[in-house]
Amino acid sequence: MTSPVWHPYAHLATQPTAPKVVGGAGPRFTLEGGEQLLDATCSWWCMIHGYAHPRLVTAIKEQADTLCHVMLGGLIHDPAERLARELVRVTPPGLNHVFFSDSGSVGMEVAMKMAVQYHRLMGKPDKARMLSLMKAYHGDTAGCMAVCDPEEGMHSLFSGYLPRHHFAPAPTATFDAEYDAVASDLAALRAILEQHHDEIAALLMEPLLQAAGGLNMTSPHYLRGARELCDEFDVLLVFDEVATGFGRTGRLFAADHAQVTPDIMVLSKGLTGGYLGHAATLATDRVHDAFIGDTPQHAFMHGPTFMGNPLACRVALESLAVFEEEDYLEKITDLSRVLREELLVDQGLLAHPQVRDVRVLGATAAIEVEDSVSLRGVAEHARAHGVWLRPFGRWLYTMPAYITPEADMRLIASTMKKWFLR
């Protein structure tokens, strides 16, 4: 019997039957029939505490007994108030205001609308376009699709439907690059800003790690240079930390590597530990205060039904508490060391003819191949080793839960490696 469930990113004619998940604990989920799979992707990078974490589950249950939902229009409640304060505390200094929404894409839509309205309120209504980067991925809604990589990205089919924005080349300098190596990346940004700054509201980027657009990693110098250019050209800097936020790059936020405060920052995926969908768009005083005024144009016209949902806010608070109390940054350092040992120290993988590059940053590792054809069958290979891997395009990667024990981290890495070095 075919299922009425329409799966994402799937070719309906060729998709294999989706295995049914019935539960999970720690880094593994369990399938109907009892098979357990070690999740190398932590469910699209959000289940950072793994499955069935007792503290997160209890937080949701307790909140459900008190208040499951209430609108944030004209009302406030404790979990939203407390989470906003916590996010202000842990994010880079200066991000003092929090706008909640229900997903990463919507969080980015909020960021872009905020940037455009900011400039309008500042008397620069022509600044109504974005500057994004090639290899960027910012979400699947229309506004977000329009700032994803328009060529290699997954949304090129919709180009006729989308508004036009500006794009700079993807950064090429590696994470460890010296300042000089970043100069040409920054020169490319500068060239576009010099020509088009009059119509650019914001520069958007996934700081240090462009994730779904190809796991491209770059240097903290690039973030600092981008900050300076944005100040010079009166363009807001928006960090999309939906994927990089909450430890993925080895610091709590990618911005922390560069000690840069963006004007607007978007968080989602790891925000609730993956237990409920939610997002937060943070803004500095400069952005927020522009909206203080008494004309109709001063109100920010956005308000998702489920913004600030109490269950989501409460589990996000618990997620952050566990992250800090159990020193997750230390765990991430350990995972990163294991990934380097397994995938980089032994040069065999890099020398393989099908492998173009191998990269590790924080709790993220990617093997980029020359041709996506060479990844055909890798998911089945991984499942035979008890591992859930889901490559996309030319990238075989892992973004594990941070609670993944060392032996399991080695199992994931060796499963990735064995696909090539059989």
Ligand SMILES: *Cc1c(COP(=O)(O)O)cnc(C)c1O
């Ligand atoms: C996943 C992702 C999004 C979109 O988040 P959704 O919750 O899927 O809408 C946006 N930006 C980045 C960097 C992401 O990785």
